[in-house]
Amino acid sequence: MRVVSADDIQKILTYRALIDALADAFKSDIVVPVRHHHTIPQPGADATLLLMPAWTLSLAAQPDAKPVSTFAGRAADDQRYIGCKIVTVFPDNAKLQRPSVHGQYLLLSGETGEPLAMIEGRTLTAWRTACASALAARYLAREDASHLVMVGAGALAPHLIRAHASVRPIKRVTLWNRTRARAISLGFGIAVAGIEVDIAETLEEAVREADIVSCATLSPEPLIKGAWLKKGTHLDLVGGFTPKMREADDQAVKRSRIFVDTRAGAAKEAGDIVVPMKKKIIDAKAIKGDLFDLTRGKVKGRTSAPQITLFKSVGSAIEDLAAAMLVWKGLTG
Missing domain, CATH: 3.40.50.720 (NAD(P)-binding Rossmann-like Domain)
Structure with missing residues (x-):
């Protein structure tokens, strides 16, 4: 499994490419279960734990489906992926001069379940959130x-x-x-x-x-x-x-x-x-x-x-x- 740092993300992504990838993703067949949203009591403002899973579907599992694009690495061979983001939000961290949001993203093969990468989540989230707004x-x-x-x-x-x-x-x-x-x-x-x-x-x-x-x-x-x-x-x-x-x-x-x-x-x-x-x-x-x-x-x-x-x-x-x-x-x- 590859560990992907914030610097790696910054070197790879561009805003235009990610905006286009998001546009294609919203046209594609991706399963998104309800986000797990848990409140964690704290002495000050309560913290939040978020679990956000998603996975791509195989075209073979959808006889009537037609591919709309080859977005973000979904190639002609119908390679599939599973992912889950784990995020914590601690609003009072600003008082400690620490980030309020921390997270990691686990990317797995949709074919075998094999872990592929652990991606630094704060940077990935910042990029995708901004690009969704731009989209x-x-x-x-x-x-x-x-x-x-x-x-x-x-x-x-x-x-x-x-x-x-x-x-x-x-x-x-x-x-x-x-x-x-x-x-x-x-x-x-x-x-x-x-x-x-x-x-x-x-x-x-x-x-x-x-x-x-x-x-x-x-x-x-x-x-x-x-x-x-x-x-x-x-x-x-x-x-x-x-x-x-x-x-x-x-x-x-x-x-x-x-x-x-x-x-x-x-x-x-x-x-x-x-x-x-x-x-x-x-x-x-x-x-x-x-x-x-x-x-x-x-x-x-x-x-x-x-x-x-x-x-x-x-x-x-x-x-x-x-x-x-x-x-x-x-x-x-």
Whole structure:
């Protein structure tokens, strides 16, 4: 079994290649059982253990199936894979100056069950999460979107910036974080040719000017107000992954054409969707589609330039498996 480090992942993956691999994955035959989500009590904020399995299916087991692509290493010989990500989220780790999220990804042969690789999970997750948002933005953000506001300055932020910049002509990035010093630090670390980076004086002022607002926080209270969103804005909500987390208020949700990564995940785990539904601000019909629908052409994303769009992701094992397979293909040729 090969141990794959964060450096290995960084050398192999590119944003465009992974976005394309994710698009193909959502069109493909991948089994994704319900994510195991366990709360672990802690003296401060509770921790979370996530187990996320997925596997590809053999075409031989589906007589009527037709391959839609050769995505992420799924070759003509129908090579199969099994994968499982093990993740821990400890929100209070920031107080200890340690990452809040840790994880590993185990990739196995779908033919024999043989372990193939143990892949560093935090980096793999950051790449696939950012690229899932960029995949959604292909359908939901205006084609001329040039100003991105990045809310949050954690490990995911630079990936979101670069991923969005790979699908839209981003010329300006405005950073905002509760701790301004961290936003400044992130700004120094962002080096993308042709992009101007600045630090927001206030979140409201930045959001009112944005074409795309991307949020990657663990906020329990809404940060983005619907009243701030100008016509044509695309709102990308990434950070919250439990019903108790929110990054946008009810008005932002109500004003938007809503899409999610997966309906089952978002309707159960995303506070930005679950809470407005419980309050009857929106109903199930307000979710116009997910990444399955968008990539398969079953529903149109943005339908007009003035429209406000919203994408909410909570993560899917499909994305992890697609990323792991792309890494494996890069290692083995």
